[in-house]
Amino acid sequence: MARAVGAPPVHVLGTGTALPGEPVGNDRLAHRLGLPSAWVETFIGTRTRHFAVDLDSGRVRWTLEDLCTDAADRALADAGAEPSEVAFIVLATATPDALMPTTAALLADRLGIEGAAAYQLQSGCSGAVQAFAVARALLAVSPSGLGLVVGGDVCSKHLDLGQDFHELPPGALVNYVLFGDGAGAAVVSGAPRGGARALLTHLEHRAAGFGVPPGQRVEWFGAADLRSGDGRRPAVTEDYKAVEHRVPVLARQLLDALLTAAGWRPETVDYLLPPQLSGRMTERITSELGQGFEWEPVSCVAETGNNGNALVFFQLDRLLPRLAPTQRALALAVESSKWIRAGFTVEAPQEASDA
Structure with missing residues (x-):
């Protein structure tokens, strides 16, 4: 391909x-x-x-x-x-x-x-x-x-x-x-090398929350730290309703942007690495994005919990043993702090595709 x-x-x-x-x-x-x-x-x-x-x-x-x-x-x-x-x-x-x-x-x-x-x-x-x-x-x-x-x-x-x-x-x-x-x-x-497991091709990373309040704020101090400077301000705050509302919308925008950048038709995608938020919300987003297509979801959050910056690596770790020659995947991540949409396309190595 x-x-x-x-x-x-x-x-x-x-x-x-x-x-x-x-x-x-x-x-x-x-x-x-x-x-x-x-x-x-x-x-x-x-x-x-x-x-x-x-x-x-x-x-x-x-x-x-x-x-x-x-x-x-x-x-x-x-x-x-x-x-x-x-x-x-x-x-x-x-x-x-x-x-x-x-x-x-x-x-x-x-x-x-x-x-x-x-x-x-x-x-x-x-x-x-x-x-x-x-x-x-x-x-x-x-x-x-x-x-x-x-x-x-x-x-x-x-x-x-x-x-x-x-x-x-x-x-x-x-x-x-x-x-x-x-x-x-x-x-x-950055160069072809024997034993490559996958290629990350088109990367998308854009701030998508212009004029929208942050969905999450994490302070430098911990929850048990009293040195907040202004009383007992919580260390972590999250607008879960805003997350529920905005993440599916941004995930759809991201998916469309990646497909357009790669020149792929949706039916040529084999795997979807959906945004990892919670087990319940990830299932919902996966279902909404995959309507009409037979993408196999690759998810980890229901077993690992939401461990932030580690999540995409756990998904890749699960994807790579399954990725066969000519297969494709879309990886989506949405950050709620100030609303960032980020993702990439994944392809099998060219050496495998030519075999």
């Missing part, structure tokens, strides 16, 4: 993901929060999630650096690449371990990568696409080099486990059952 003329594709050589600890099911979480598990199942639809903190003691068991290191190690192994081959790291996160040093720089040190450029993006759910876009620009300068693209979040740092959850309104309780922690990574190249 011919590909529309555009910027050079990103060659994905390997992927890896990491989740902290055992999955936390709705019964376990509901018992800890003093809530009926049926409420979680009905309202959110997410079955399990993973936390980097111990739910009982609040003790931090994994840092973002730990999770990103595990995911990067697995991606390098999957690509058959050595850390010494990596020329740059681009890491996307909304929840860095510290303002400085950056988690990207610490990750390079943990991996034993000396002299590589390390970039860190402050981003929400669209961060993985932003990171791939930055990587594509860097690879355009040095196509034969290898890059490491990483995304991850430790959302549980914003959970105040010592409060009375019966006093929280549903809008605040959502954050305790919706989000989880995790990290993902991909090894990429």
Whole structure:
């Protein structure tokens, strides 16, 4: 299948993901929060999630650096690449371990990568696409080099486990059952290379919330931090009704934009990587976008929880073993912070297509 003329594709050589600890099911979480598990199942639809903190003691068991290191190690192994081959790291996160040093720089040190450029993006759910876009620009300068693209979040740092959850309104309780922690990574190249798993072709990343209030705000301080500067301002606020209303609209716009950019007809697409919000909302968006088409959805959020910048990597990790020669996929991500739509098209490597 011919590909529309555009910027050079990103060659994905390997992927890896990491989740902290055992999955936390709705019964376990509901018992800890003093809530009926049926409420979680009905309202959110997410079955399990993973936390980097111990739910009982609040003790931090994994840092973002730990999770990103595990995911990067697995991606390098999957690509058959050595850390010494990596020329740059681009890491996307909304929840860095510290303002400085950056988690990207610490990750390079943990991996034993000396002299590589390390970039860190402050981003929400669209961060993985932003990171791939930055990587594509860097690879355009040095196509034969290898890059490491990483995304991850430790959302549980914003959970105040010592409060009375019966006093929280549903809008605040959502954050305790919706989000989880995790990290993902991909090894990429700008030039054809043996063993490439997929090509990311057309990347779309646009602010789409001009004049519209943010759907989510996350502060620098944590939920248990009293140094907010203006009383007890919550660390995380979310307009869930606005998210429900706007994300499906932006997802449709994004899908149409990617199809137009790639010159693809909808019926030639084999897989859809839909926006990952919650199990329930993702099912709804997938159903609405796929009406009349036989796209196979590739989703993870019902099992992993919403772990932000890691989500697209978990979807790619599930897609690549299924992607056969000549097959295509669309990856969609919508960030509600200030409404960003981001995504890319995926194709099987040209070598496989010509076989």
